[in-house]
Amino acid sequence: MRCLLDSSVLVAALCPDERRHDESKAVLLSGQHVIYSHALLETFSTLTGKIKASADAASELLNKTIRPRVEIIHLTDFEILEALAAAQKLGVRGGGVYDYMHFVAAGKAGVDAIITLNTGDFIHLVRSDDFEIRLPG
16 A cells, blocks of 8 residues: 655654654555655654754754655646645645645555544545545554
């Protein structure tokens, strides 16, 4: 099963004190999943902010632990603008646009599921023919 991992799973996989660390690490190490490129920024932000890692350490973790194990999905400017045009009918507002773009990237990648520790950020976006939203494990 090919899945998109959001940044909450990446952070949990890298930080032993985070909830669901073991499950998140196992998912990451399976090496068959994708991330939206913005997840690199979100993970770096969390590692250097909340976790208080140095920028050098965070960058090294992303480069040596995350990047080799996932396929990174990029959205073109056209894909982003097209998604934003559809945002209102899906109820996307404010900061929810960042989770929505992970959702759009998941669709582009043709995944079976989005794996996240924040299922509530994605559940409202799912339509019957979309992928599932689930916790790691």
